[in-house]
Amino acid sequence: MNVYNCAHQLAKALKESDEYIVYKNLETKVKANPEVKVMMDDFRRRQFEVQSAQMMGQQVDESKIVRLQELHTILMKDGIISEFMQAEYRLTQMMADIYKILGEAVELDFDLNRED
Numbered sequence: 001m002n003v004y005n006c007a008h009q010l011a012k013a014l015k016e017s018d019e020y021i022v023y024k025n026l027e028t029k030v031k032a033n034p035e036v037k038v039m040m041d042d043f044r045r046r047q048f049e050v051q052s053a054q055m056m057g058q059q060v061d062e063s064k065i066v067r068l069q070e071l072h073t074i075l076m077k078d079g080i081i082s083e084f085m086q087a088e089y090r091l092t093q094m095m096a097d098i099y100k101i102l103g104e105a106v107e108l109d110f111d112l113n114r115e116d
Helices: 002-017 018-032 034-055 063-077 079-105
Strands: none
Touching: 002 079, 018 034, 018 079, 034 063, 034 079, 063 079
C-alpha cells in the first residue's frame, strides 16, 4: 500500500465530505458580501494577534480579549457569519481528529509540555 496514494484518497474524501462542502458554500457567501468579509477579516486579525501572543507566553491586555469577545458576540448575531463559523468549527474539528488518529498511529507525541 502506497502511503501517498492513501493520502490522495483521504484528500478526495475530505473534499467530498459534508463538512467541507458546507464550509466552502458558506465561505463563498461570506466573501460575496464585502461588509461581512471586512468584519470577518477584522475579527480574524484580532483573534490571530491574541492567540499568537498567548502561544508565545506574552501577557495579553484584558481589553483586547474583552473586545474580541464582544466582536464574536456581534458577529454571531449575523446568520451567515454564525453558520460559517459553526461550519468552520466542524471542519477544523474533523481535521484535528484526523491529525490525532494519524499521530497516534505512528506514536507521535506533539505535547512537549507533558511529562512522562
